[in-house]
Amino acid sequence: MNELLLLGISFKTAPVALRERLAFNDVSGPAFCRELVQSDAVSEAVVISTCNRTEIYVVAPDPVRAEADLLGRLATRAAIRPTELTDIVYAPRNCDAARHLYRVTGGLDSMIVGEAEVQGQVKRAYETALSAGTTGPLTNRLFTAALQTGKRVRTETGVGASRTSVSTVAVDLAREVVGDLADRHVVIIGAGETSELTAQALHAHGVRTIFVANRHADRARSIAQRFGGTVSSLHDLPERIVEADVVVASTSSPHPIIETDVLAEVVAERGGRPLVLIDIAVPRDVEAGAGELDGVTLYDIDDLQAVVSRNLVGREGERDTAEAIVEDEILRFAKWMGQLDVQPTIAALRRMGEDVVETVLAENAGRWESVSARDRARIDAVARAVMQRLLHEPTIRLKSGDHASGHGRLQLARELFGLDDGQAADATDRDAPPAEVRELRRGRS
Known part of the structure; x- marks a missing residue:
């Protein structure tokens, strides 16, 4: 019988220096x-990787074995023991794993309570x-239900009312450090969703930003047009930093964009002007x-x-409602x-009972030579009635x-009666994806 297992790390359990070693991108x-899923330890798998967490949700017949296998793979990836x-690492199972994902999707487990981006990040993952x-059937149900939960939290509570995000907090930090941003030169490295939200927050403070991007140059130009900025390439980044007061970096690059040696040469050209770097990438x-x-x-x-x-003030009162x-x-x-x-499980239990009846009747068939066909039918019926x-x-x-304890109850029943998972009834109906999944598929076609 398959179980749901989550293996994850987050800003609560590991610093960014370790989180970045376990981060995944759209390819990895x-x-x-x-x-x-190509191994025999896992049948379904979904990876969520954001700036604050890396979490792997899997479905496995043996969660203990799956957890050990996952730990080994992650350790190899991070080059640690x-x-x-x-x-x-935290490793909840079944409903505890689902509860964690629901809280993540609702923004209740975020560094910024109620942040809006995480719902989209979970959906994309x-x-x-x-x-x-x-x-598969379990993860399809899990994630569609988690996304519905996140929607309920945001529509039925005020947890996300102020629309605070990592991007807006980064801009608040920049204002604290350098003061009024309106007359400052700000460079944003990257053109993803986080960079767009950063540009929006800066625009609200009267800042015209410079976007530096190669991979998504067209998207960078589109954002720049909306928020009154300009676009430059990564090749020109050193020149842009020479002019900058604040640099906000948020790309999906697996390697550093700003190297210390190169920046040292740039700093020498700045004439002693201070430079603030805010790196919100992982x-x-x-x-x-x-x-x-x-x-x-x-x-x-x-x-x-x-x-x-400081941004949490006023949100904690909504948490209880959201948790409910x-x-x-x-x-x-x-x-x-x-x-x-x-x-x-019930089908397997009844098949086991039928097998016991058939076995006992067969073992004793030689003892009933003088029994009539009618009496044999009665013996058969009595044996099956006792089993039933x-x-x-x-x-x-x-x-x-x-x-709430149904999964454990089923597992105990299968163990007590020695039921093999291979005896389970045909699962065709539960292998069919729910309507929400079919809708997602149609939306991408």
Whole structure:
């Protein structure tokens, strides 16, 4: 019987220096999922990788084995020993794993409570895994339900009312450090969603930004037109930094964009003017040594926490309502998950009973030479009636048990009766993706 397992690290458990070593991008994430499902330890997999977390959701018949396998793969990826990961990795299962994802999607587990970007990040992670063919009945239900939960949290509570995000916090930090931004030169490296939100926040303070991007130059020009900025290439980045007061870096590059040695040459041309670098990318876009150069102040994603703490005021009152929504949705998921294997388990239980009856009747067939065909039919009927009465109460309890503990109840029943997963009834109906998944697929076609 398959179980849901989450293995993850976040800003709560690991610094950015370690998170960046376990980060995935649009290419490596799907490749990792495909690698997982090709093994016999995992049947479904989805990877979420943001500036604040890397989480792998898998479905596995043996979660203990799957967890050990995942730890080994992540340790290899980060080039550290698996034992070094055990202190920073969290690994909830089943409804606990679902609850965590619901809270993430609702912005309740974010550095910035109620942040808007995380809902889109979860949706993109799921759609990427869906396109890669690594989802299945359990993860399809899990992620569509999580996205619905996130929508409820945002529409039914005021958790995300102020629309604070990593981008707006980065701009707040820049204002704290250099003062009024209206007459400052600001450079944004990157042209993704985070860069767009940063440009929007800067535009509200009267800043005309310079976008530096190669990979998404067309998108950079589109953003620049909307927010009154200009566009430059990465080749011209040193020249742009010479003129800048603030640089905000947010790309998906696996390697640093600003290297310490190159920046040192740029700083020498600035005539002693201070430079503020705000790196909100994971992996980081700016080498850590850059912050040690004279006149350079470097902040990374973890340094935003002090600013974030002040933005939490007024949001905590909405948290209880949001948490209640999460629990309401978890009850729905628990009920569904509890029923996911009920019918196959009951079918396997009854097949076991039938096998016992057939075996006992066959073993004793030679003792009944003088028994008539009519009496043989009666013996057969009595044996099957005894089997059915013995299994009646377990069947009723399996169907009507507490949904929150239903998964454990099924697992216990299968262990007590020695039921093999291979005996499960045909699962064609539950392998069909839910309507929400079919809608996502149509939207991409």
